[in-house]
Amino acid sequence: xxxxxxxxxxxxxxxxxxxxxxxxxxxxxxxxxxxxxxxxxxxxxxxxxxxxxxxxxxxxxxxxxxxxxxxxxxxxxxxxxxxxxxxxxxxxxxxxxxxxxxxxxxxxxxxxxxxxxxxxxxxxxxxxxxxxxxxxxxxxxxxxxxxxxxxxxxxxxxxxxxxxxxxxxxxxxxxxxxxxxxxxxxxxxxxxxxxxxxxxxxxxxxxxxxxxxxxxxxxxxxxxxxxxxxxxxxxxxxxxxxxxxxxxxxxxxxxxxxxxxxxxxxxxxxxxxxxxxxxxxxxxxxxxxxxxxxxxx
Amino acid sequence: xxxxxxxxxxxxxxxxxxxxxxxxxxxxxxxxxxxxxxxxxxxxxxxxxxxxxxxxxxxxxxxxxxxxxxxxxxxxxxxxxxxxxxxxxxxxxxxxxxxxxxxxxxxxxxxxxxxxxxxxxxxxxxxxxxxxxxxxxxxxxxxxxxxxxxxxxxxxxxxxxxxxxxxxxxxxxxxxxxxxxxxxxxxxxxxxxxxxxxxxxxxxxxxxxxxxxxxxxxxxxxxxxxxxxxxxxxxxxxxxxxxxxxxxxxxxxxxxxxxxxxxxxxxxxxxxxxxxxxxxxxxxxxxxxxxxxxxxxxxxxxxxxxxxxxxxxxxxxxxxxxxxxxxxxxxxxxxxxxxx
Amino acid sequence: xxxxxxxxxxxxxxxxxxxxxxxxxxxxxxxxxxxxxxxxxxxxxxxxxxxxxxxxxxxxxxxxxxxxxxxxxxxxxxxxxxxxxxxxxxxxxxxxxxxxxxxxxxxxxxxxxxxxxxxxxxxxxxxxxxxxxxxxxxxxxxxxxxxxxxxxxxxxxxxxxxxxxxxxxxxxxxxxxxxxxxxxxxxxxxxxxxxxxxxxxxxxxxxxxxxxxxxxxxxxxxxxxxxxxxxxxxxxxxxxxxxxxxxxxxxxxxxxxxxxxxxxxxxxxxxxxxxxxxxxxxxxxxxxxxxxxxxxxxxxxxxxxxxxxxxxxxxxxxxxxxxxx
Numbered sequence: 001x002x003x004x005x006x007x008x009x010x011x012x013x014x015x016x017x018x019x020x021x022x023x024x025x026x027x028x029x030x031x032x033x034x035x036x037x038x039x040x041x042x043x044x045x046x047x048x049x050x051x052x053x054x055x056x057x058x059x060x061x062x063x064x065x066x067x068x069x070x071x072x073x074x075x076x077x078x079x080x081x082x083x084x085x086x087x088x089x090x091x092x093x094x095x096x097x098x099x100x101x102x103x104x105x106x107x108x109x110x111x112x113x114x115x116x117x118x119x120x121x122x123x124x125x126x127x128x129x130x131x132x133x134x135x136x137x138x139x140x141x142x143x144x145x146x147x148x149x150x151x152x153x154x155x156x157x158x159x160x161x162x163x164x165x166x167x168x169x170x171x172x173x174x175x176x177x178x179x180x181x182x183x184x185x186x187x188x189x190x191x192x193x194x195x196x197x198x199x200x201x202x203x204x205x206x207x208x209x210x211x212x213x214x215x216x217x218x219x220x221x222x223x224x225x226x227x228x229x230x231x232x233x234x235x236x237x238x239x240x241x242x243x244x245x246x247x248x249x250x251x252x253x254x255x256x257x258x259x260x261x262x263x264x265x266x267x268x269x270x271x272x273x274x275x276x277x278x279x280x281x282x283x284x285x286x287x288x289x290x291x292x293x294x295x296x297x
Numbered sequence: 298x299x300x301x302x303x304x305x306x307x308x309x310x311x312x313x314x315x316x317x318x319x320x321x322x323x324x325x326x327x328x329x330x331x332x333x334x335x336x337x338x339x340x341x342x343x344x345x346x347x348x349x350x351x352x353x354x355x356x357x358x359x360x361x362x363x364x365x366x367x368x369x370x371x372x373x374x375x376x377x378x379x380x381x382x383x384x385x386x387x388x389x390x391x392x393x394x395x396x397x398x399x400x401x402x403x404x405x406x407x408x409x410x411x412x413x414x415x416x417x418x419x420x421x422x423x424x425x426x427x428x429x430x431x432x433x434x435x436x437x438x439x440x441x442x443x444x445x446x447x448x449x450x451x452x453x454x455x456x457x458x459x460x461x462x463x464x465x466x467x468x469x470x471x472x473x474x475x476x477x478x479x480x481x482x483x484x485x486x487x488x489x490x491x492x493x494x495x496x497x498x499x500x501x502x503x504x505x506x507x508x509x510x511x512x513x514x515x516x517x518x519x520x521x522x523x524x525x526x527x528x529x530x531x532x533x534x535x536x537x538x539x540x541x542x543x544x545x546x547x548x549x550x551x552x553x554x555x556x557x558x559x560x561x562x563x564x565x566x567x568x569x570x571x572x573x574x575x576x577x578x579x580x581x582x583x584x585x586x587x588x589x590x591x592x593x594x595x596x597x598x599x600x601x602x603x604x605x606x607x608x609x610x611x612x613x614x615x616x617x618x619x620x621x622x623x624x625x626x627x628x629x630x631x632x633x634x635x636x637x
Numbered sequence: 638x639x640x641x642x643x644x645x646x647x648x649x650x651x652x653x654x655x656x657x658x659x660x661x662x663x664x665x666x667x668x669x670x671x672x673x674x675x676x677x678x679x680x681x682x683x684x685x686x687x688x689x690x691x692x693x694x695x696x697x698x699x700x701x702x703x704x705x706x707x708x709x710x711x712x713x714x715x716x717x718x719x720x721x722x723x724x725x726x727x728x729x730x731x732x733x734x735x736x737x738x739x740x741x742x743x744x745x746x747x748x749x750x751x752x753x754x755x756x757x758x759x760x761x762x763x764x765x766x767x768x769x770x771x772x773x774x775x776x777x778x779x780x781x782x783x784x785x786x787x788x789x790x791x792x793x794x795x796x797x798x799x800x801x802x803x804x805x806x807x808x809x810x811x812x813x814x815x816x817x818x819x820x821x822x823x824x825x826x827x828x829x830x831x832x833x834x835x836x837x838x839x840x841x842x843x844x845x846x847x848x849x850x851x852x853x854x855x856x857x858x859x860x861x862x863x864x865x866x867x868x869x870x871x872x873x874x875x876x877x878x879x880x881x882x883x884x885x886x887x888x889x890x891x892x893x894x895x896x897x898x899x900x901x902x903x904x905x906x907x908x909x910x911x912x913x914x915x916x917x918x919x920x921x922x923x924x925x926x927x928x929x930x931x932x933x934x935x936x937x938x939x940x941x942x943x944x945x946x947x948x949x950x951x952x953x954x955x956x957x958x959x960x961x962x
Contacts, residue, residue, distance in 0.1 A: 015311050015316045190736065195758060205746055338826035512898065554827055555860035571832075573796045573799070
């Protein structure tokens with residue numbers, strides 16, 4: 001019997017645990033989804049910022065004599081029905097998608113956090129606010145946007161407002177849920193018992209809990225806002241047709257889809273890749289910020 | 298041959314900070330009809346041992362080696378399918394929290410029946426009759442009505458009785474009970490302990506009782522294994538262990554418990570064990586209890602002590618065990634402390 | 638106990654939770670979690686409050702702390718009534734009454750450093766507290782046996798026992814008159830539990846703080862308390878000095894509780910009265926004496942009349958028809 005006890009210390013371990021690399025590189029290797037998603041998104045952002053440098057033509061200049069040409073050395077992605085350079089339009093289109101996606105994500109976060117905190121903290125306000133949110137949730141964002149466009153003019157700001165209104169309930173419910181469960185935590189009760197003022201409790205003990213899930217939710221909202229923007233442009237209820245947005249380019253190529261598929265193809269690929277990048281980043285962040293994973297260390 | 302024989306069992310977990318040696322070279326054996334208690338504080342490896350016996354270690358992040366022989370078959374070498382045939386039939390289990398171990402969407406009758414149908418191949422009517430018989434056996438009032446109820450409709454004590462009924466339905470030869478009464482109130486705990494003792498006495502089932510409560514050990518066990526930081530530090534028959542613990546850790550554990558005095562004089566201060574349990578990821582060279590031990594010497598700081606005989610059927614892993622007391626003096630000392 | 642008024646005086650405290658009717662009109666009614674309990678605690682005294690789960694002991698603690706609003710009754714802290722105070726006034730009173738919860742993991746905000754956790758109560762009343770907060774925090778760390786170099790750590794870097802020390806340091810920060818310990822050592826391992834119990838006893842000797850020690854563990858309560866109250870289904874059934882309650886328990890429920898506790902002695906398996914059945918639901922409590930359905934010596938009278946707590950001699954109060962004296 002002593003032999004086995006002693007041997008236990010001398011036998012090699014059943015696992016070989018590779019040491020995690022530390023530093024930035026270690027983080028990037030350890031979180032491939034954040035690395036890939038964030039990297040791809042960074043490229044798209046860079047592309048949008050540097051659009052004037054990258055574009056080979058003026059995205060707005062018409063050239064009717066060059067209508068719907070196949071890709072060539074001069075026009076890398078070909079030209080559309082009005083002879084505009086699709087490559088340059090796609091590059092500039094990234095600006096629209098990113099602006100809409102990021103604006104909607106930020107706006108829903110700010111408004112959702114505010115309403116969610118009130119609903120989670122004031123019992124009497126909770127019932128009213130949540131019924132309003134239920135009502136908003138019942139309206140499809142596309143219908144809301146179409147109605148808004150019908151009342152005003154098609155513009156990017158209107159697209160942002162329409163999508164934001166439709167997405168606020170999602171963020172609001174999330175924040176409210178986090179606040180309600182955080183309030184039950186013994187450490188929040190302990191803070192009450194030690195005489196901490198309510199606004200300090202919210203700021204110090206409750207708000208930090210909402211941040212991680214909010215960031216994750218915001219990335220998903222950003223991705224879906226970009227898709228909704230493209231759909232709205234595609235059906236003609238979004239950004240004005242002169243503005244180069246991926247949805248607009250696709251809308252223009254719709255009629256020629258069977259004979260000139262490249263007009264739809266290139267903006268579609270860019271939209272898909274960007275949405276995929278944002279979603280990958282969101283998934284990576286969710287796993288990284290998951291409190292259960294965090295407490296394991 | 299013993300019913301259960303564990304030899305050199307090691308269980309390790311992959312964690313963010315390295316390899317955690319949850320169980321490190323554990324050996325023990327249980328005979329039919331015997332209750333062996335494994336005691337220790339949280340993180341000592343007692344529950345992991347139970348999981349290893351039942352083949353329930355989480356895949357991917359844990360590995361085990363050594364041997365766990367049950368009636369001569371090495372359980373660690375079995376496939377999942379073979380293990381499933383043994384688990385719940387020849388070896389069954391009772392866990393601490395009956396609510397999480399019972400399926401919330403199945404009635405009590407169905408859950409007991411499931412085990413019976415799976416392992417015994419009984420028909421519908423026979424299953425129902427047997428389930429009813431089991432509920433009666435574990436002292437559940439109105440068993441006919443309970444059969445049709447869902448776990449959430451039962452109280453904690455009732456749920457634990459249902460767990461025991463399920464565990465015993467297929468006449469297991471070995472029962473693994475992991476903190477079976479820890480979640481229960483004292484008056485209900487007393488009922489459940491009585492019930493388990495009675496059933497085991499009647500059926501000759503062997504039992505591994507995992508607990509942190511020396512009161513439960515004294516009530517139930519014939520033999521005790523004390524674990525510290527993944528290793529067995531002492532093993533003895535229950536009376537010897539309580540009368541004369543030889544490992545300084547066991548001694549300190551017993552002394553640090555507040556005891557009921559029936560109105561008598563209580564000690565002013567409880568014995569503390571200074572410091573904290575070592576991290577299981579640290580490689581072991583010296584005795585793991587040495588930093589907290591009042592009897593530590595230089596030898597303790599250089600080499601882990603072998604597990605050796607230190608008295609009649611009493612084994613300890615310690616270079617400087619507590620002195621063997623005179624049999625005549627030892628008894629009244631502990632007794633006196635409690636009955637005074 | 639003494640001439641000075643008690644530090645904490647609880648009179649006929651009740652807490653009832655209404656059960657909302659379901660959509661089909663089922664349910665309704667109320668849970669009488671705490672049903673008119675009274676006790677007083679003097680300076681430097683520890684009153685143990687024992688009972689099984691669901692007896693209302695934790696709700697009683699929370700109602701005294703106003704973490705839940707009491708339904709009826711009075712709570713007097715240092716001669717001042719606090720149960721009706723508004724939020725602002727109550728906040729000021731919280732300096733004198735603190736709490737230690739069972740679970741040291743969830744009682745500490747995982748995102749704050751140890752020093753900020755202990756400093757929080759001090760910052761809440763910064764104007765009323767003399768001296769620098771930093772020195773006070775260092776002193777508190779020292780008093781509960783934590784090292785100064787641990788101040789910048791986060792809760793998950795501490796062991797369970799050390800976390801409970803942090804919780805105790807936070808509770809002590811404002812020099813309270815009473816600390817309510819709600820199962821304060823129940824989640825700890827035996828050896829660590831002993832450390833924390835000794836720490837609490839030492840702090841009481843040093844500061845004269847009073848404890849309301851709520852626990853289900855009879856042995857722990859006997860060790861730490863001067864007097865002990867036993868609760869069953871929302872009511873106190875027996876309250877007496879520790880020696881009397883553990884030495885000559887008078888209420889059949891107290892007797893059964895003591896007899897059911899497992900004793901760490903293999904030869905001490907005594908004849909015990911094992912109670913039949915389980916605690917009835919606090920929604921449908923038995924009439925008269927709530928304990929009568931499980932009582933080994935219940936009589937006809939017990940179903941009709943609720944027994945009241947009365948002195949049976951030597952400051953020993955029992956609520957039972959069958960006890961003489």
